Amino acid sequence: MNVVILSGSTVGSKTKLAMELVSRKVAALYPEAEITFIDLAQKQLVFSDGRNYFEYEGDTKFVTESIMRADAIIIGTPIFQASIPGSLKNVFDLLPVDALREKVVSIVVTAGSAKHYLIVEQQLKPILSYMKAHIVPTYVFIEEADFLRTDIINDDVHFRMDRLVEDTMYTIEALDIIREKQDAAYDF
């Protein structure tokens, strides 16, 4: 299976740090998974102009095509001005409306304040639903206080991440079963 791990910010280190940890967990628990780690801070993306995702060039084409090829995308996002960063929204804008159909999407969020806890529910999940993602319901919310320099020192975050990775992988398997059942039922 093909897993994209997307660190959705172009600035800061915490989201990337959290996503690197997620990436190591996926690799350890599911060594057969093919992982593509995308850090938007390392990519030069253009803004969407409405063309097909595969008609862009360079980093933009790489990012959109990697996502379109994925079975699952684990999105890491910080919270900027009580929302997701523009860099992450641009990735969604670059993709077709139903880009996430038959894909699993799970979420890790890093935030400066617990007041931002529902932003994923209110702002990110509606976008993912519109794009037809199978969203893993529970997300991992990480606060400033959970980090110490380059480590996540709250053990609970580690446990929750393990569960997130497991839920993501099980959901991919569940989608495979649905697809098999549909194929058997439809006969075309």
Add this chain to the structure above:
Amino acid sequence: MEKYRINQENGMEFGLYTLGDHILNPLTGERLSAEERIKQIVELAKLAEQAGIDVFSVGESHQEHFTTQAHSVVLGAIAQATETIKISSSSTVLSVHDPVRVYEDFATLDLISGGRAEIIAGRGSRVGAHELFGVDLQDYEEIFEEKLELLMQINANERVTWNGKYRAPLNNQVILPRPVDGSMPIWRAVGGPPASAIKAGAMGIPMTLTTLGGPAMNFKPAVLAYKRMAEQSGFNPDELPIGTTSLFFVAETEKEALRGMYPHLNGGFEAIRGTGYPKQQFAQSTDLRDALMVGSTEQVIEKLLYQHELFGMQRFLAQIDFGGVPFDQLMKNIEIIGNDIIPAIKKHTKK
């Protein structure tokens, strides 16, 4: 309706349209050469004429996976190879062309074909053509409106004085040649949402509405908005023809139709959009209420009559060749259309 060469006494027109897509047959992994594909399209037009189909139209798409970028040239070959069938464009991406040149081409086609040509002008659904022809994408809506207005003005008058934002002015200039009747039918290509239908109504121009799938009733608001706007703008909606279009695959049984169409539909969407056609949605599409024209002969007839009741259209255009459908299946579709579908729908829609 006469102005648009539509005679409702004959019942609803049935036509074929192709985008000239050049996609491999997913079942064999093989693709025709561009030459073979273009010749196949001309051949299809001849077969369509023999089967009693009313219209054959060719579209242009300026990107990979297509062969009829120069669609007016292909239509020229079709005009020469046929005698009675109407020939149209589906659509002409007017946004990226000079309306004067488009008119010259299609008026010439009208002369070659003896008064059988028409234009269906659209904005295009992909942005690549703008870049290719150096047309600013920023103002794509206004550019199209202005060009369509100019095209209509040329159609109405041999001598044109015109000033606009996106093309050099015309100062009492003659646009030649003129079509057989002095003017020719020009339609506007409209996608699903009502916005574009409203603009068509405001211009009092015939509308070709694409209904590619999903519930047919979803397209009713566009038809109503078109008629209401035409009326508000001083046109009589009863004198403005409406055409609808859909992807099409008919076979003797429902199962055969579903099996025959799906790999091509899905593969074609994969190639040009980068996302396939959802199986679950496709499984629902033989339902009478779904706009996608797939099913047994009886199912397709029922769908057409249901949609005719819903939209009251004067024409239906079917896209049968999308996604590398092999020639024998295209012939089979044309055969069923000619033998069974056209007689049935004409009988029920004659006035």
